[in-house]
Amino acid sequence: MAYKEQALIRLEGITKEFNGTIAVQDMNLEVQEGEFLCFLGPSGCGKTTTLRMIAGLERPTRGEIYLRGQRITDWPPQRRNIGFMFQNYALFQHMSVYDNLAFGLRVRRVPPAEIERRVRAVAQALELETVLNLRASRLDLSTMQRVALARILVIEPQVLLLDEPLNNFRPGLRELMRAELKRWQYQFGRTMVYVTHDQEEALTLGDRVVVMNAGRIEQVGTPDEVYWRPATLFVASFIGRPPMNLISVEYRISEGHALLSSLDFELRVDERRGIIEASRSLPHLILGIRPEQLQISDPQAPSPGDLVRIPVKVDLIRPLGRKLILDLKTRSGLLIQMVTPSTRRFTVGDDLEIVFHPHQALLFDPQTGQGLY
């Protein structure tokens, strides 16, 4: 995607307080035209509040919001020309589903034949054809959610703000809708700002992901960046299933080499010496390694000598079908999880040696939580 010089939406130093509690703190963020931006974080992290401020439903306590360079902080929602769907679906209860969908188009004076065409098309995509004549008050929760989403999509706004729009969808439809939303973005160049607590959804849909925690942005990056180069310990432990292994290590210099040692293993990090020594919490660091990066060493085929080796015992086996998750205990009692193909059989109590490349290890400062890159 080609980024335009001017951001579509810009948040500058946004803070939002509710009765003295800080929901969002000093947020700076740019949304580019045509991108799919996903806010991801645990409940209460401030992602919905941020979306509501962009929509104009909440006024920031401090900071400014710009739309195409124009300051819109004080504009009411209807003036912003942004389509949004929140978790309270706010349908017109006394109207039929059809009229709920047509309402926004009638207000915009779209010709009746065009209204008919667009309502039918969106109703078909969201499996609403059979309920078009029902009153909104008679719908179940999942159907209400689909009507609420359809009502936004039918207007075809340039910018869509969506707050967990698929969380009540039945499994099959949920996946079809993900594909559909993605298609809307790339076929019609729509900008999507999307809030979810589901990391799979965020990593699948987002061109960029904003990971939030406790009212602050932890990282903004592509799905690959937040997964493989997490900026903070929070991102490292929040994203990934099973989660990244995080192990306490100590830094020291021995015979001219920079070493990290834990109770169970040691590795050389000469080439990262400069980065590490800038860290303030030395000698203590946290080492991160993804469960799928660990391998079982094969005594028949000796692996290169620079690998980090950890003797472990199998503590729990989760046969997930094509993969196994192994819970492994090191000699010092540390728990390490690894993911491995299910072609090999394991038994609880098996002794194994697991290995990884020193350059695969991520390092974090335990005091600041920042990644050391």
Added chain:
Amino acid sequence: MASIEVRQLHKRYGRITALQGLDFFAEDGEFFCLLGAPGAGKTTTFRIIAGLERPDMGEVWIGGELMNLIPAQRRDVAMVFEDVALYPHMSAFDNIAHPLRLRRLPEGEIRRRVGEIAELLRISHLLHRLPHTYSGGERRRVAIARAMVRRPRVLLLDQAFTDLDAKIRQEMAAELKRLQRETGQTMIYATHDFEEAVAMADRILVIREGRGVQVDEPQVLYDRPATAFVASFLGSPGMNLLRCQAIPEPEGTRFIHADFTLLSPVQLGEKREVLLGIRPEHLQILLSRAPGSVEAEVEIIQPLGLERIIDLRAGPFVLKAIASIDLPLQLRQRVWLLWPPEHLFVFDAATEERIYPK
């Protein structure tokens, strides 16, 4: 500890059939799982085993003894539910000691047993605190301690961890499995989440509509599913299932639906309506056409560490495939799918039973 068996359990509530001929046998010291969608009959089964409910028909055997006429309090079965009910005004110690005090055990014995089980469950630090100060995982541990402290012959756990968040649920599963290994306690765990079941179970019984569908070790259920339901229920994502006509041809079988067509060298006999199945990890994505491949379009790409789950549209179907992150793929890209015949499954469309491989 004891084995447990149910034979031909039937139960109706008015017009709703909860169980229609459920059978299973869990061995002494086994960790057995009932896996099924909500409403499949798991909770009803537990209530009948515990003696809280009478079956319309069928038998419950514990340790080789017929239980049907034995009242609940004499069956020696303990149960842990999803909504853990601890006494809010009692400390963990008193909550756990409660069933022992009801049996008028001497106070010294009670203290010893509560201390022992608390240590096993790593909740010694909670013994003098009230329930409102516990985390979700700690509440579950206290509830399990209370259920196990009187050393029941069978422990039934009904979705005991389902409402906990993913990380704690994983920890609790590991903990319970360890506890079960160490104590040899016969446990039956009911859940609708296959990942939870495979983490703990020695064997899993898949239940659907009040009947057992298949009982096996987790990996066997995955590798040799007896029905299309089991195939789609186990796995993340589950098996791709495509409703097709299977038409015999000299070189094998042709699977057809609308503009989808696949010729595979498997032999099925006469023409019939089938569900063609393939696991996402066995569907191969090619970047150029090859003999026997099916054309498809990339609809969605879900990153998953070193792999990605790719949604592919092939004619009327959306299929899922697992691909390495090294394979360069983009949305809307045209690709070709290969279906290795050694990984094909075929189920009868009407009965959903596996017909290939035999």
